Amino acid sequence: MKDSAINKEGLSRIDGRLKVTGAARYSAEYTPAGMVYGVLVGSTITKGSIRSIDTKAAEKAPGVLAVISHFNCPKIPGYQIASTEAGKPEPKGTYKLFYNNKILFNGQPIAVVVADTFERALFAATLVKAQYTSQAYQTSLKNNTASAFAAGENGESKRGTVAAWKTAPVKLEQEYVIPSEVHNPMELHSIIAHWDAEDKLTVWDKTQGVKDTQDGIANIFKIPKENIQVNSKFVGGAFGSALQVWPHEVAAIIAARVVKRPVKLMLGRADMFTSVGYRPHTWQKIGIGATEDGKLVGISHEAIGQTSTYEDFNEEPVSVSRSTYACPNVNTNYKLTALDIGSPTWMRGPGEATGAFALESALDELSYALNIDPIELRLKNYAETDPESGKPFSSKYLNEAYKMGADHIGWTDRSPKPASVTKDGWLIGYGMGGGMFGAYRDQATCRAVMIADGTLLLQTAVSDIGPGTGTAMVSIAAEIMDIPAGKIRFEMGDSSLPYAPSQGGSSITATVGSAVNDACKELKEKFSQLAGNTETPDYTKILKDHNLSKLEVTTASKGGDNMNKYAMYSWSVHFVKVCVHPTTGVVKVDKVVCVADSGHIVSPKTARSQIVGGAIGGIGMALMEEVIIDHRYGKLVNNNFADYHIPVNADIPQIEALFINKPDPYINPMGAKGMGEIALIGMAGAVANAVYNATGKRIRQLPITPDKLIGINQSAMVNGS
Amino acid sequence: MKQFQYTRPSTQQMALDAISKPGAKIIAGGTNLVDLMKRGVTAPDKLVDINHLPLKNITPTHTGLHIGSLALNSVVSENELVLQKFPLLSMALKAGASPQLRNMATVGGNMMQRTRCTYFYDTTMPCNKREPGTGCGAMEGFNRMHAIFGTSNQCIAVNPSDMCVGLAALDAVVIIAGRKGERRIPFTEFHRLPEDHPEIDNHLAKDELIIGVEIPDNNFAKNSYYLKVRDRQSYAFALVSVAAALDIDNGVIKKARLAMGGVAHKPWRLFDAEKWLIGKPISEENFKQAAQMAMAGAKGYEYNSFKLNLAPATINEALKHAAGLV
Numbered sequence A: 001m002k003d004s005a006i007n008k009e010g011l012s013r014i015d016g017r018l019k020v021t022g023a024a025r026y027s028a029e030y031t032p033a034g035m036v037y038g039v040l041v042g043s044t045i046t047k048g049s050i051r052s053i054d055t056k057a058a059e060k061a062p063g064v065l066a067v068i069s070h071f072n073c074p075k076i077p078g079y080q081i082a083s084t085e086a087g088k089p090e091p092k093g094t095y096k097l098f099y100n101n102k103i104l105f106n107g108q109p110i111a112v113v114v115a116d117t118f119e120r121a122l123f124a125a126t127l128v129k130a131q132y133t134s135q136a137y138q139t140s141l142k143n144n145t146a147s148a149f150a151a152g153e154n155g156e157s158k159r160g161t162v163a164a165w166k167t168a169p170v171k172l173e174q175e176y177v178i179p180s181e182v183h184n185p186m187e188l189h190s191i192i193a194h195w196d197a198e199d200k201l202t203v204w205d206k207t208q209g210v211k212d213t214q215d216g217i218a219n220i221f222k223i224p225k226e227n228i229q230v231n232s233k234f235v236g237g238a239f240g241s242a243l244q245v246w247p248h249e250v251a252a253i254i255a256a257r258v259v260k261r262p263v264k265l266m267l268g269r270a271d272m273f274t275s276v277g278y279r280p281h282t283w284q285k286i287g288i289g290a291t292e293d294g295k296l297v298g299i300s301h302e303a304i305g306q307t308s309t310y311e312d313f314n315e316e317p318v319s320v321s322r323s324t325y326a327c328p329n330v331n332t333n334y335k336l337t338a339l340d341i342g343s344p345t346w347m348r349g350p351g352e353a354t355g356a357f358a359l360e361s362a363l364d365e366l367s368y369a370l371n372i373d374p375i376e377l378r379l380k381n382y383a384e385t386d387p388e389s390g391k392p393f394s395s396k397y398l399n400e401a402y403k404m405g406a407d408h409i410g411w412t413d414r415s416p417k418p419a420s421v422t423k424d425g426w427l428i429g430y431g432m433g434g435g436m437f438g439a440y441r442d443q444a445t446c447r448a449v450m451i452a453d454g455t456l457l458l459q460t461a462v463s464d465i466g467p468g469t470g471t472a473m474v475s476i477a478a479e480i481m482d483i484p485a486g487k488i489r490f491e492m493g494d495s496s497l498p499y500a501p502s503q504g505g506s507s508i509t510a511t512v513g514s515a516v517n518d519a520c521k522e523l524k525e526k527f528s529q530l531a532g533n534t535e536t537p538d539y540t541k542i543l544k545d546h547n548l549s550k551l552e553v554t555t556a557s558k559g560g561d562n563m564n565k566y567a568m569y570s571w572s573v574h575f576v577k578v579c580v581h582p583t584t585g586v587v588k589v590d591k592v593v594c595v596a597d598s599g600h601i602v603s604p605k606t607a608r609s610q611i612v613g614g615a616i617g618g619i620g621m622a623l624m625e626e627v628i629i630d631h632r633y634g635k636l637v638n639n640n641f642a643d644y645h646i647p648v649n650a651d652i653p654q655i656e657a658l659f660i661n662k663p664d665p666y667i668n669p670m671g672a673k674g675m676g677e678i679a680l681i682g683m684a685g686a687v688a689n690a691v692y693n694a695t696g697k698r699i700r701q702l703p704i705t706p707d708k709l710i711g712i713n714q715s716a717m718v719n720g721s
Numbered sequence B: 001m002k003q004f005q006y007t008r009p010s011t012q013q014m015a016l017d018a019i020s021k022p023g024a025k026i027i028a029g030g031t032n033l034v035d036l037m038k039r040g041v042t043a044p045d046k047l048v049d050i051n052h053l054p055l056k057n058i059t060p061t062h063t064g065l066h067i068g069s070l071a072l073n074s075v076v077s078e079n080e081l082v083l084q085k086f087p088l089l090s091m092a093l094k095a096g097a098s099p100q101l102r103n104m105a106t107v108g109g110n111m112m113q114r115t116r117c118t119y120f121y122d123t124t125m126p127c128n129k130r131e132p133g134t135g136c137g138a139m140e141g142f143n144r145m146h147a148i149f150g151t152s153n154q155c156i157a158v159n160p161s162d163m164c165v166g167l168a169a170l171d172a173v174v175i176i177a178g179r180k181g182e183r184r185i186p187f188t189e190f191h192r193l194p195e196d197h198p199e200i201d202n203h204l205a206k207d208e209l210i211i212g213v214e215i216p217d218n219n220f221a222k223n224s225y226y227l228k229v230r231d232r233q234s235y236a237f238a239l240v241s242v243a244a245a246l247d248i249d250n251g252v253i254k255k256a257r258l259a260m261g262g263v264a265h266k267p268w269r270l271f272d273a274e275k276w277l278i279g280k281p282i283s284e285e286n287f288k289q290a291a292q293m294a295m296a297g298a299k300g301y302e303y304n305s306f307k308l309n310l311a312p313a314t315i316n317e318a319l320k321h322a323a324g325l326v
């Protein structure tokens, strides 16, 4: 009965057909009766306060039902509670919509206009005019590093001797900078809010976690969470941008209450750059030293990241230096600078992607200083146990990944001498960089129902933001139940279903997969008991024999003691071959090989697509992505896809995604670890390292655009062939 | 909401009458105009859709090739006569935008497309081109994409077109219809420098219609090249682009044509460098010297000074390609 396709190449996306035919309905694609449209009005100043808002023209415009701002917004109970402790300064936290007259960043929503059509709302929004009192503001990280403050408790750490790297015979110290980057998934953020009763709410919302959104809304509006129904059946990408309840969601919910009709609020593309977070602009400095034969003596890693004035966003980019390589002396220091810009948030590979760019670049620089191959340098400092906790790893096959990747990229073609290889007038270079990310397993519950016709229904409240969670879950269930995948229906994205955490931190296959695994095993066991045998049961026959319409279990699943006994990580290594034009500075990525050590691969096709997507994100990070702010106005100047560049097909070569595919014996029954983050982490460093190998020019400030390479390569050409 | 009228004239005369009315604006492929309307940069009272006029033809004349103003960018770039006589134009077109856009964009619309300067697009920012007298946001702002030649203290925007760089190099002539009849102007004199009126991009009068361009026959087909340097491999505007065309006899240059994009308010012809190359053997040394000559008068701003190096490098590279040295 086994579906052989599952076991060889893996299952194709179970929702693939729905997605390519347009049949998949995303959160914006529902039309509850009487639905109207909300459009936000953004602040045109960067800091200060609102003196007045003239809404008359907007209110008179055709089709307008309401214009809501802090002047007339119904009190939001969750906001009040936080601030009732009189006399104390307002605690920091997520941004509060329509809370007071303060302007904290440019584009901050100051009003929402509701009208009977989207176009009318959009037009009326342009008629809302505010009078402000402006204050001086700061939007430049570079100019404000002096005001940086320690980032939480983990702001500073040390293992061994501080600054020991300085005593090493071979050492270097360099600064690395990443600009802020935006998630900007293809699907725009959108919510439809509908109050079914005074204290009962239904939303169709783009979210990475229906349960967390339910909690978030319950906290803000102080209604029982059971009264909130959150639907998020399909999500067209999120990358971390849909892990919290954002102001536009609050605005739609308030608007729906005010106009007493369902309100849809969808952000425009420009809003996507300022309203749902971003990866923070971060400055880093690494000092690293080694013995002549390449043993690390010490690493010191400092970082200053941007945050907003109202919230401390802490993503710890420096942690990579503590845990990636075996190094006796590591000290880190992480600070935040509060700027008058909206808060950053988690973005694919949060912290680690930023930190790994610096660390993997620094290691590459060290390899040239030592004249040791970059892979060999990493193997010389290979951590056999977790350097930070001293615990054994639950599994680690990174050394095999190095070898596999090196073979596939053709690492032996790499010249250890930079700028020494040219082909058809282009400089050729190879680089590599690694990534790691904690392998997590959270708790989740799955209901498994075997129906009389032989259909297996699986239900859990997870969202699938695109990686193919449903496909992976069906693969797991098909294997255990020994039935064809086509007989399995996976239901998710609905807060009334059993608990699952938000899709983030590369933890869902490990977490929800375990719940699916456990539920299926329990259900199968129930059948076996009914039938009185332990062979693969004939489900339909047993149900019929016992006159049952269905048999179901609801199983909660979480990790045991092993979660504490072992250090659990996923690893990746990226190999990149680039061609750089010696005079124009154009970089073309010619070949990419990514190897993931993320345990057993549950769903090979969707796993491959995860790796490919992450690698492309990494190429974007390395070569083009950059949020640009004109500090004279505190405002983004490239809030569109013509000016904010992400890779297009022409930029992306064939990407080989390879897997070690050895199960982790401790993390969960499938032996599967996460891979969403590691697909991206380390990639930007690999590209930068390849560019250095090609040109002899080390770019430490992303993105690596042609202007940064122009004019230097004449000498590279002379040194080279 | 801003209401506007829409008309679809079926004859050139009707079109000319329609566009002479105040607030009227021609729409062709709409790929630029509609964006500008959405962003609030322009708000016409009346759209005159000229897509039904018989201006799509690409026909040989006894001195060259006529290309109608409504010929699609994609069609022109694949046209056999274009590929055979003026492959440079095809290369320039294919370097622009994306296949989807080129399938809508017309020759006339491409010539009339407005700058991509972000201060021009963002109506909350100062911009002398959008709103004369408000100042130039780019001059001391984010000006990485901006001009290094022919700027004024009013405006440093660039003309974003690739096609126009090719046409400028190929000595094309613009054919314009007005209510008083037709006139022809050299392509290099169609667009203008910003001077004190950056709001005016070119010399087309409001009540005139571009009906086509004519490219005179030449001997450049064998040795021409369009090189566009950009931040990604497709779907990005030029940092710098160069159209190079050479007529080479026995390794010696008989004629040269050079034009640059991404560096000025108009396609920037390098007349001095062209002249200097005449009679010179093809060699990287000579190309480099021509490139240096072309840079006379260039001026960089805070974020675009790299173009002072990139431009000559690109000229040299394009010439090498055109001459078959790469």
Ligand SMILES: Cc1cc2nc3c(=O)[nH]c(=O)nc-3n(C[C@H](O)[C@H](O)[C@H](O)COP(=O)(O)OP(=O)(O)OC[C@H]3O[C@@H](n4cnc5c(N)ncnc54)[C@H](O)[C@@H]3O)c2cc1C
Binding pocket: A642, B025, B026, B027, B028, B029, B030, B031, B032, B033, B034, B035, B050, B069, B070, B073, B095, B096, B097, B098, B101, B104, B105, B106, B107, B108, B109, B110, B111, B112, B113, B160, B161, B162, B163, B208, B209, B210, B211, B235, B236, B237, B238
């Ligand atoms: C994301 C993006 C990327 C792009 N990248 C590039 C690029 O890399 N290189 C490049 O060269 N271009 C690029 N473009 C621009 C594209 O080439 C232009 O939008 C297109 O050529 C305009 O042609 P259209 O027919 O659509 O013009 P429309 O938008 O219809 O019209 C543009 C203007 O021309 C006027 N007009 C049109 N036809 C005539 C006529 N016959 N007579 C008089 N006036 C007329 C209109 O009144 C209007 O003012 C890009 C565009 C976009 C949106």
